[in-house]
Amino acid sequence: MTLPLSPVLDARLQAVLELIQAQVHADIGADHAHLPIRLLLEGRAQRAVVVELNPGPLAQARRHVVRAGLDGRVEVREGNGFAPLQAGEVDSASLTGMGTGTIVGVLQRAGAKLPPVLVLQPNDSPRSIRQWARVAGYHLMAERLTPGYWTYPVLRLERAAGPDPAYLGLPEKAALRYGPHLLREASPLLLQQVREDIVRLAPLAAPGRNAEGELATAHEALRVLEGSE
Template identity: 70%
Template sequence: MLAPALDARLEAVLALVEAEAHADIGSDHAHLPIRLIREGRAGRCVVVELNPGPLALARRNVARARLHDHIEVREGDGFAPLLPGEVDSASVSGMGAGTITGILRRAGERLPPALVLQPNDSARTLRLWARENGHHLKAERLIPGHWPYPVLRLERRDGPDPAYADLPEQAALRYGPHLLREGSEVLLKLVRADIARLTPLAAPGRTAGVELDAALSALAVLGGQ
């Protein structure tokens, strides 16, 4: 059977996973875990899906791929179906950053030391969560699509996250410290669009003004191009 195709954002998630045991939370079709096993990026996967339709689809796809010895599909919400320490890595993709943050907060002792997260909106909430909960930002990607999709790899570490050193804090939280240093065209286009959108809305003390300051700081880091 051919390996299932993934869209660009899930290909980016795939590239940031390297684990002995990995959980894909809200997996939908289980294509990501199938690829992880097929490409040797994980030795074992647990698929977690809450909704009946995607749950059945995931089970069918795992059966068709003949990977039931390597991939287990479980029904449940977030990390609840997992045992503490059962996996060393997990991915959560295709949801809003607020929803993903809620899943992480409810995980408790089930939360593994490595996470790959792909929100469908700004990743600022996830970067804040990571800094407040002992996780360092080890890698980031920004994938073009209907809008730019951020993909983050977090790892549990002690002390301040060195990724943020020597960068304007609000710009780094909004746009990503690794992304700012890499300075891709995708990020530059996003920052310019934010500046154009926020400039007529900004006023002292208003949220738009704070966001505009972050965007202008990001543009300065990117060389003011």
């Protein structure tokens, strides 16, 4: 009996994989479909829906799903964002490898189709994702930083009522910029990032400029991180 082909994931997608456990998971903008394939092969999801807009990656995703022997459990749909899904069809969704602004735009347009769990991997600062989550009724349950071409953040959000307890007792601007869980864990990658931000911002931080506020936020984060060491 031939075993299904198990694709290799890079560090950022491996971090995403480890934050997903679902019955039915949707991977939005799935590209090659390696993530949903691994989710099913490892028992982290029972079924998956792959959504891809571009014809080339869409065809590639379909080939990879068939090659893995999962075409009965993974459905590949053409479309933009959550548009090809029905409300309540999936209980978890991931968006990876996109800019933060693109991810927030997709989430804002999803409306009632948003599932109760989201795992997101933006390619830049996730501050606006954290801000969106607080307004949209999602709590930040876990965060990861992974090395790569640059440092990639990964966030797991879960729908919940009331204020998000992850931010309690932390300076708000620093927590939104750098991540409350990462600050509490004193992530070495985050510590390196914050110190690099301070070096980069210090010469730009004239009074009244945006860099002045960003530098103050970085110093707040550094105090939390150094206090956690």
